[in-house]
Amino acid sequence: xxxxxxxxxxxxxxxxxxxxxxxxxxNKENKRYPVLYMHDGxxxxxxxxxxxxxxxxxxxxxxxIGLEVxxxxxxxSKDRKNEYCxxxxxxxSKKILGYTSSEGGKGTExxxxxxxxxxxxxxxxxxxxxxxxxxxxxSLGGLISTFAACRYPHIFTKVAAISSAFxxxxxxxxxxxxxxxxxxxxxxxxxxxxxxxSGEDLISKEFVASNNSxxxxxxxxxxxxxFEIINDAEHNYFFFRERVPQILSFLVSxxx
Numbered sequence: 337x338x339x340x341x342x343x344x345x346x347x348x349x350x351x352x353x354x355x356x357x358x359x360x361x362x363n364k365e366n367k368r369y370p371v372l373y374m375h376d377g378x379x380x381x382x383x384x385x386x387x388x389x390x391x392x393x394x395x396x397x398x399x400x401i402g403l404e405v406x407x408x409x410x411x412x413s414k415d416r417k418n419e420y421c422x423x424x425x426x427x428x429s430k431k432i433l434g435y436t437s438s439e440g441g442k443g444t445e446x447x448x449x450x451x452x453x454x455x456x457x458x459x460x461x462x463x464x465x466x467x468x469x470x471x472x473x474x475s476l477g478g479l480i481s482t483f484a485a486c487r488y489p490h491i492f493t494k495v496a497a498i499s500s501a502f503x504x505x506x507x508x509x510x511x512x513x514x515x516x517x518x519x520x521x522x523x524x525x526x527x528x529x530x531x532x533x534s535g536e537d538l539i540s541k542e543f544v545a546s547n548n549s550x551x552x553x554x555x556x557x558x559x560x561x562x563f564e565i566i567n568d569a570e571h572n573y574f575f576f577r578e579r580v581p582q583i584l585s586f587l588v589s590x591x592x
Contacts, residue, residue: 360402375476381409390572
């Protein structure tokens with residue numbers, strides 16, 4: 337069951353669609369559920385809603401396996417790059433972009449909105465386990481999820497960062513990771529493909545190097561960190577979708 341409704345984002349002074357997946361037995365059982373927050377909400381549940389026509393198809397998958405979790409998808413706006421990057425792009429990003437970008441810098445406001453406005457609303461509206469909260473994202477969604485883990489490690493205790501575009505804020509994120517106390521984070525999953533920039537081998541190698549560097553920082557702070565380098569995987573939803581079972585298994589298994 338999928339509920340879709342607008343929520344006002346105070347720091348951005350705009351409404352945004354929120355998509356909430358509820359387990360099949362949600363209305364039949366008097367129990368509470370862990371919550372997984374995901375970015376790029378229009379690409380999470382249904383192909384018909386997805387930009388480009390391909391999503392993770394999470395609604396069908398969760399219904400099929402009967403996983404008891406509430407998933408909250410937050411749609412992105414045209415300002416996605418600014419909202420998903422806590423800082424303006426740094427020097428490292430030029431290795432992959434090939435130019436200096438001035439985008440980024442609104443990520444803190446975005447994550448604060450989730451914690452201070454959206455999460456209390458979701459916890460009040462639905463039967464949630466308030467202290468069992470995870471976050472997952474793809475590409476820049478992986479970057480902002482990692483930032484959220486650093487800013488609110490006591491809230492987002494399970495995190496998945498898929499094919500993450502860390503390179504946009506590589507220097508600042510590594511600095512934040514070094515200074516953050518992440519002992520309350522239970523599980524952290526990362527992955528990336530060997531062909532993220534299809535046809536551009538040097539950029540693809542740099543993408544892997546970027547992810548590996550973040551992994552090395554995380555494994556110094558968190559006991560259960562998993563990093564998968566997926567052979568021949570490219571940066572698109574055909575490949576992202578294939579990893580859904582593995583990612584959810586990793587995040588949810590720790591709830592048992």
